[in-house]
Amino acid sequence: MMQRTIPYPLELTTERLIIRSPKESDAAAMREAIIESHEALLPWMPWARELPSADESVENCRKAMAEFEAGHDFRLHLFARETGAFVGASGFHRIDWSVPKAEIGYWVRSSRSGEGLITEAVREITRYLIEDAGMLRVEIRMDARNAKSKAIPERLGFEFEGTLRNERREADGVLSDTCVFAVIP
Numbered sequence: 001m002m003q004r005t006i007p008y009p010l011e012l013t014t015e016r017l018i019i020r021s022p023k024e025s026d027a028a029a030m031r032e033a034i035i036e037s038h039e040a041l042l043p044w045m046p047w048a049r050e051l052p053s054a055d056e057s058v059e060n061c062r063k064a065m066a067e068f069e070a071g072h073d074f075r076l077h078l079f080a081r082e083t084g085a086f087v088g089a090s091g092f093h094r095i096d097w098s099v100p101k102a103e104i105g106y107w108v109r110s111s112r113s114g115e116g117l118i119t120e121a122v123r124e125i126t127r128y129l130i131e132d133a134g135m136l137r138v139e140i141r142m143d144a145r146n147a148k149s150k151a152i153p154e155r156l157g158f159e160f161e162g163t164l165r166n167e168r169r170e171a172d173g174v175l176s177d178t179c180v181f182a183v184i185p
Contacts, residue, residue, distance in 0.1 A: 005071060006068075006071060006074055006133060008021060008068055008069045009021040009023075009068075010068075010074070010076070012076075012124050012125070012128055013081065013124075014081075014120050014121070014123075014124045015081075015120065016080065016081055016082070016117065016120060017078055017079065017080065017081060017087070017117060017120055017121055017124075018078075018079040018080075018081055018084075019076050019077075019078055019079075019090065019121055019124060019125065020076060020077060020079070021064075021065070021068045021074070021075070021076060021077075022061045022064040022065050022068065022075055022076075022077050023061065023065065023077075024058060024061050024062055024065065025061075026061050026077050026086065027054070027057040027058040027060070027061045028054065028057065029085070029086035030057055030060070030061065030077065030086055030089070031052055031054060031057035032086070033086050033087070033088065033109035034048065034051065034052060034057075035051055036109055036110055036111060037107070037108075037109045037110040038051060039110075040110050040113070041107060043143075043145075043146075044107075044142070044143055044146050044149065045107060073091070073093050074091050074092045074093065074095075074102075075089060075090075075091035076089065076090045076091045076092075076121075076125065077089050078090060078108075078117065078121050080112075080117075086109070087108060087109055087112045087117055088106065088107050088108035088109050088112065088117065088118065088121070089106070089107055090104060090105065090106040090107075090118070090121050090122065090125055091104070091105055091106075091125075092104050092105075092125060092129060092138075093105055099135075099136055099137055100133075100134060100135050100136055100137075101135055101136060101137035101138065101139065102129055102133075102135055102137075102138055102139070103138075103139040103140065103141060104122055104125055104126065104129075104138060104139070104140050105140075106118050106121065106122060106149075106152070113148075118152055119152055119155050119156065122140070122152055122153075122156060123156055126138050126156065126183060130183075130185045135185075136184060136185065137182055137183075137184050138158075138182065138183050138184075139180060139181065139182045140152065140153040140158060140180075140181045140182075141178050141179065141180050141181075142178065142179055143176050143177070143178065143179075144163055144176065144177035144178060144179050145176070145177075150179060150181075153181035153183075154181070156183070157183065158181035158182060158183045159181065159182055159183065160179065160180075160181050161180045161181065161182055162179075162180055163177050163178065163179050163180070164177060164178040164179075164180060165177050
């Protein structure tokens with residue numbers, strides 16, 4: 001199957017969010033959200049082991065922009081429509097155009113947790129992937145211990161397909177399980 005293209009830049013909107021491809025100018029706000037949310041991110045996000053410097057945050061956004069534009073990985077930044085504040089990130093990764101399928105990832109800054117913003121973002125990203133990008137499978141995977149993350153696909157009607165036991169090793173050496181949820185059109 002021929003690879004489809006995802007437009008760059010990409011912007012989606014919902015009732016409360018602007019969901020868009022990263023910009024270099026997002027670096028400071030993204031870094032602030034990561035620092036604020038460090039303790040909450042640490043158990044689940046391998047990239048959160050170390051707090052980023054200002055320069056590393058700029059480079060991170062540049063790399064995400066290049067990956068998006070090249071069609072390799074599609075990180076999306078989430079902003080509150082009302083205020084323009086950076087509220088988290090999502091995106092679709094591990095695309096296999098031969099199916100086609102993608103995996104959605106996400107995190108929300110701690111001060112905005114519990115507001116349903118990630119549910120809203122994932123609902124719209126899933127809609128986009130199926131209706132506009134032609135995906136025939138959309139997955140969400142998470143550490144089996146991450147109850148907050150599991151609630152998102154459950155709330156959105158993704159089917160729980162199973163648990164991959166001892167699927168990866170954490171930074172501290174502990175083996176962990178991964179839950180797999182999916183939706184197909």
